[in-house]
Amino acid sequence: MHRFEISNHFNEVKEKLVKIVSCGHPGKIENGGSNGRAFLVGYTVVASCNGDFYIEGNSEVTCHSNGTWSQQLPKCVAMSCGSPGSVENGFIEGNVYDVGFSISITCNKGFTLMGQPSLTCLASTSWSEILPTFVKNSSSGLIVALIATISVICGLVFIVVIGCFIHKQYGNVAGQKRSDEA
Structure with a gap:
């Protein structure tokens, strides 16, 4: 009878023992990390990413039984x-468009770049500049020359008109009256 009691008691103790289950380390996160140290049943590990990276997927993983x-x-x-x-x-x-990287824009032969030749991907995930455009050299040279010529002509016309106005109003020499005023 004594033997039965010991055997019965052993079964009770055996039923109360809990098997400790571990999921093991969940792995390394490249460009990030996780907060877990114990990887037992029921534990949740939360992943996070370094500065210029974002999490793709669920940030939490849980250890199952x-x-x-x-x-x-x-x-x-x-x-x-x-x-x-x-x-x-x-x-x-x-061809790397990630935050912090830059790209350069070059025009084909016979064209002139209008805008910034370099763009940088900012932390806001937007480009630092808009894409430049290109103007064909032959037409751009003529247009620039034409605009410059028109500007000079208009400037000269303006100066002549103002000069005539001043001359008509005040005469040639300061302090002299016009001949029609005498």
Whole structure:
């Protein structure tokens, strides 16, 4: 009878023992990290990303009783401005559009770049400048020359008109009266 009591008592103790289940370390997050140190059943690990990166996926994973995580850890993806678009009569040098990176814009032979030749992806995930445009050299040279010529002519006409007005009003020499006033 004594043996039965010990055996019965052992079964009771055995039923009360809890098996400790661990899911193991969930893994390393490139360009980020996680807050967990214990990876036991019921524990939740929260992932976070470094400065210029954002979480792609759920930031929390939980350890299940079968020793597996509820899902894979999320990825930290670089924040990006996306493609700036395409340029006509030129090309873009650089294909990384992530925050902090710059691209250069160069025009094809026979064209002049109108705008900034370099764009940088800002932390706000927008480009620092708008894409430049390109003007064909032959037409742009003529247009610039024409505008400059018109400006000079208009300037001279303005000076002549003002000069005539002043001369008519005040005469040639300061202090002299006009001949029609005598």
